Each structure stands twice: as structure tokens, then as C-alpha cells.
Amino acid sequence: MGSQRKSIPVDSLLQLRQRLDRLPSKSPERATQITAMAQLYGVSPTTVYRNLHVVLKPRTVHRCDHGIPRILPQSELEHYCELIAALKLRTTNKSGRHLSTVRAIQLLEEHGVETGQGLVRVPKGLLRRQTVNRWLSLYRLDQPRLLREPPAVRFQAEYSNDCWQFDMSPSDLKHIEQPGWIDAAKGQPTLMLYSVVDDRSGVTYQEYRCVYGEDAESALRFLFNAMAPKPNPEFHFQGRPRMLYLDNGPVAKSHVFQNVMQALHIDWQTHMPAGKDGTRTTARSKGKVERPFRTIKEAHETLYHFHQPETEQQANEWLWNYLMRYNSQGHRSEKHSRLEDWRANLPPDGVQDMCTWDQYCRFAREPESRKVGIDARVTIEGTAWEVEPDMAGETVILLWGLFDDEIFVEFDDETWGPYYPVSGPIPLHRYRAFKRGKAADRSDRIHELASQLNLPISALSGSDIQLLMPD
Structure with a gap:
């Protein structure tokens, strides 16, 4: 018996416990099972009963004062x-x-x-x-x-064109060989990707533009092209959105941009920057407009290693060709394509048509009060504009927009213009007279009338004295 095991394994005790549980409490088979287990392991039946009691006795996992500090209350x-x-x-x-x-x-x-x-x-x-x-x-x-951010709130517009997300990103190409224009003082312009994405369908419209940083003029030109009907009849994405979602950049802070959006009845909403909304860094919904940028740069711009566009127009033609394929791909959650989802979820009142370019230019004009110089000129950002001679020295309201090559002037409740930029100062030994206007003619009449007026002497002496001429 010395070579026999004196301890009973736990799994054997558990199996014995299961067999005993299946037997009635007064069954003689229970004692038989206990005796057989005792003989198997060379122990007494009392030891088997004691081990059964110990192995099934519940034990505390933690101390009795677990979760309560012991050094102070x-x-x-x-x-x-x-x-x-x-x-x-x-x-x-x-x-x-x-x-x-x-x-x-x-x-x-x-x-x-x-x-x-x-x-x-x-x-x-x-x-x-x-x-x-x-x-x-x-x-x-x-x-x-x-510092953990709050849970993300995923939203989606109910109808197409309810919300557009707008953003811009520098192209991986950086520059093109033949930009449309170059500012010698700033060097080579940057090739920038402008993009709007419909929040509901994910349909996107993008353009390349050579710019020097983010400016409101380029953004407004792009937004007009995005809202207007496209030259390609297969590109159906168009119309004015109800809301524009963009970041807190120079575009959103531009008064001209805000005036144009108000004139078009388009609301705009900006992302909450870091530090302005608690622990939330920024709006997570930016991913809807950032994801097409990544797709364009990985699936389209990588092909520029084989052929690079030479002009901005050529780059846009290649880009629009790829966007047709991109918008025909599957929706992020629906079983149809992005373009089909945009068509199927148009608002009940349909697509809101975009205004003409001339009307759009008028929206981009910002009234500004200026005093005209004595030379009948006003200077705007270093450029001189010559207005009517009657306005010299007067305060007028300039109507000058981002897209205008001329200015209009409001004076005496009338709109005058257009006026175009003039060259520098008049060269020495050359005189140029202004064309006489109504104010000059009126001034001449007043001068002539002043020379003809006479005042009775009673205004000085206090009595009406008449001077008699000798016969």
C-alpha cells in the first residue's frame, strides 16, 4: 500500500461528485461509489468524504476588505x-x-x-x-x-444635396510644367485638389487649381463649377446644396465667401477645432471628404509616374475621367453605386438650379466706402481706378468683386461704371484736363451768379440810403 497514491485528484473527485448527484440521497449505491474510490486510491472512506467536502467548499477570491482603502477613509x-x-x-x-x-x-x-x-x-x-x-x-x-474622446456620432444626410463637405488638399504632383499664371514674387504655384462630397451618396466632384495657398477666390470659382451643370452630360452631379461643411480656414473666414453663401441661401458649418469642444479633437465626419483624396492620390495620381499632365486643363480632364468611374463604384452601405444613390434620394423639390456666372459675380461684390482723391482716383490693393470728376473729394461706395476686372461706384443713389484700372501718374510736362461734368457746370453757374450779386447798403447802415446822381 506504500506505493499507492494517498491523494485523490481533483478531477476524480468532481466526477465522483457528479455520479453521486445523479443518485437519490438514500441510495445504497452512494456508499458503494465511496468505497470503490477509497479502495482505488488506498485511503479510507472517511478521507474520500473529507476530500469531497474540501474540494467543493467555496473559497473567497479576495480579502474581506477588498475595494476598501486601509490607510485612510x-x-x-x-x-x-x-x-x-x-x-x-x-x-x-x-x-x-x-x-x-x-x-x-x-x-x-x-x-x-x-x-x-x-x-x-x-x-x-x-x-x-x-x-x-x-x-x-x-x-x-x-x-x-x-483625455479619452467622447463616443463618435455618425450622421448622414437624409436627401442628396442636403449637405456637401468641402475641403482642399495639395496634390502629390505638387506642380505642373505649364501653369496658367505665375506670380514672379511668389514663385511656382502649388497644384491643389479642390473637392466637394455629397454627405448622403458619397458622390464627389474635384478640380485641380494652381494657387498660392488657400484663398476665397479659387474656392468660389470651384464651388460655382461644382454647382453648375457640367460640360459632360454623363456627369449628373449638380445643384445648390442646403448646407456646406468645411474647416476653419481662410475660406470660411472670408466675408466675400459668407456673402455669396447668404445670397445663394446656402448655410455653412465649420468643424470644431481642437481645444474648442472638450477632449474631442475635431469632427470625425471629415473622413467623408478626406477618403476621396486618398483614393485619388493612390489610384489616380500614382499613374503620373508614367505620364504627367502638362497643363491644368489636361490634369482636370484626366481627373474627371477617373471621377466618372469613382462615382459609379459601390456605395459605402447600400447595394447600388454612389451616383445611383444620389439620383434615388434627391429631395422632393428636386435639384436647386445654380445661377448664372454674371449673377454669381455680383454676389461676390463687397460694398466698401471710400473717399475719392482730388485726382478723381481711388486705389485698391495698389491698383488705381479713375472715376467721374464730380466724385473728386467725395465719399462713395465701391462695388468691387473678386471676379471683376472693373469696379462700379454708387454715388448720389446712382450706380456709375464700369471703371477700369488706369496707368501711373501723368508724365511731367504733359497736362490732361478732365471732362467737365454736371458738378463742374453747376459750380461755374454759381461762380457767375456770385459775381453778379449785389447787397443793399442798408445791410450795413441800417437805413435805406439812396445815392442821387447829379443832373
């Missing part, structure tokens, strides 16, 4: 943890650096911290780094949880 420890978490959060910079737990405990012990309820100081030696870090995690006051 729970309310005080929670208050100290909140102060340490607040110190870490207050000292966090943009790089994510902040006070350590040890340094925060040291400050609380040596100097304390001022709160709305007064100065709070921790007794020395009361708090330890391991204890505080553990309870910060249990109270969910650690840095990752405090």
Missing part, C-alpha cells in the same frame, strides 16, 4: 486622488507631458494646493505612488481615461 482617499488627477490634467501640455504621481504627492505634502474650499495639504508619508496609481485607475481618474 475612502472619501478622503478619493478626494486626494481627485486633487492629484486635477494637478496632472492642469499641467498637461500639447506634447502630453504632465506632473508625475510622485511629484504631485510631494507638492501636496510640502506646499498643499488651494481649492475653492481652502488650502488642502496631505500629511507626509500618508500617500505612496503605488497606492495612488492603483486607486487612480480604480476611480477611472488616470490620464488615458480623462
